Amino acid sequence: xQSVSQHNHHVILxxxxxxxxxxxxxxxxxxxxxWYVQYPGQHLQLLLKYFSGDPLVKGIKGFEAExxxxxxxxxxxxxxxxxxxxxxYFCAVIASGGSYIPTFGRGTSLIVHP
Amino acid sequence: xxxxxxxxxxxITVTGKKLTVTCSQNMNHEYMxxxxxxxxxxxxxxxxxxxxxxxDKGDVPEGYKVSRKEKRNFPLILESPxxxxxxxxxxxxxxxxxxxxxxxSGTRLTVV
Numbered sequence: 001x002q003s004v005s006q007h008n009h010h011v012i013l014x015x016x017x018x019x020x021x022x023x024x025x026x027x028x029x030x031x032x033x034x035w036y037v038q039y040p041g042q043h044l045q046l047l048l049k050y051f052s053g054d055p056l057v058k059g060i061k062g063f064e065a066e067x068x069x070x071x072x073x074x075x076x077x078x079x080x081x082x083x084x085x086x087x088x089y090f091c092a093v094i095a096s097g098g099s100y101i102p103t104f105g106r107g108t109s110l111i112v113h114p
Numbered sequence: 115x116x117x118x119x120x121x122x123x124x125x126i127t128v129t130g131k132k133l134t135v136t137c138s139q140n141m142n143h144e145y146m147x148x149x150x151x152x153x154x155x156x157x158x159x160x161x162x163x164x165x166x167x168x169x170d171k172g173d174v175p176e177g178y179k180v181s182r183k184e185k186r187n188f189p190l191i192l193e194s195p196x197x198x199x200x201x202x203x204x205x206x207x208x209x210x211x212x213x214x215x216x217x218x219s220g221t222r223l224t225v226v
Contacts, residue, residue, distance in 0.1 A: 009154075034214050043204060044157075046214035090157060101147065101172075102215065106156035 002027035002095045006105035013081055014113050021076040021108050023065075023091035030096040033074040035065055038088045038107075047089075050074065061085070083114045116141045120205050120218035127195055127225055135190045135221050137205030144210045146188040147172070148180065150201040151220075157204070163188055195225040 007022040025031060035047040048059025055067040065076045074091060088109050092102040118139045127133055139146065147162040149172075159172030163182040177199055179191040188207075192199060202222050206215035 006156075036214075036217075043217040043219045044206075044215070045217070049214050101145075101159065101162050104149075104157040104159075106154065 002031070002093050002103050004091050004093050004103050004105035006089075006091055006108050008108045009106070010109045010111075012111045012113065015083055016080050017112075019076070019078040019081045019085070019110070021089055021091075021110070023074045023076065023105060024072050025074070025091075025093045025103075026072065027093065027095045032094045032096065033065070033067060034092040034094075034102065035059065035063070035074075035076050036090045036092060036104075038090065040087065044090060047076070081110075081112050083112050086110060086112045116216065118205055118207050118216050118218035120203075120221050122221060123219060124222050125224070127223070129196055129225055130194050133192050133195060133223075135192075135203060135205075135223070137188045137190065137218060138186050139188075139205075139207040139216070140186065141207065141209070141216065142185065143207035143216075144185070146182065146205065146207045147215070148178070148188070148190045149204045149206065150174065150199075151204060152201050160190070160203075195223075197225045199223065200225050 003026045005024045033050045036044040037047045038044045048057050050057045050067045058064045063078050088107045090107045091105040094102045121136045144165050148160040149157045158174045160178050161180040163169045205218040208215045
């Protein structure tokens with residue numbers, strides 16, 4: 001079965017700082033990868049997804065993620081964070097050929113100070 | 115508007131009193147899932163359904179039941195709730211194939 005690790009549990013940044021949140025998965029086959037964001041008191045929303053093709057994926061609100069197959073990673077990046085990016089971020093993976101049910105990481109809490 | 119609707123948003127109940135959290139989606143999605151979210155544990159899947167009358171256990175199914183009699187509805191049933199089921203619950207749905215989930219707004223359940 002696949003698993004997902006998010007190494008940073010809590011990240012605190014100042015506005016305009018650059019962001020990189022780590023996500024590693026364990027599965028030897030083809031995977032599809034997602035990043036979700038959960039703003040305080042709200043439900044999860046899809047930020048971006050990777051299925052195939054260009055490993056650099058651009059999502060909403062200036063976020064991007066890079067799939068590096070050799071490292072089993074799908075790190076989320078943003079060049080310059082804003083206070084409104086304060087949220088919890090979840091990485092998820094779907095292993096092709098299985099039940100197509102996603103496995104989520106434990107989440108990373110991001111706080112951005114104005 | 116395409117959405118997943120959960121009810122209620124907040125619920126406080128007593129140990130042992132059966133309850134149902136409803137979930138309905140209007141997108142004709144085949145897949146539906148229930149997750150619970152707890153601090154430090156992220157999202158853990160309770161049950162999922164790949165289509166009508168097809169359900170399967172997730173990672174933490176103990177103490178929960180589900181049913182999928184119609185495509186749009188996927189209720190979560192707690193026959194005898196216990197305090198360790200106090201949590202934030204999310205229903206989610208997606209279409210067949212490789213798509214992201216659409217999540218409901220969540221149900222915050224407290225069992226005293």
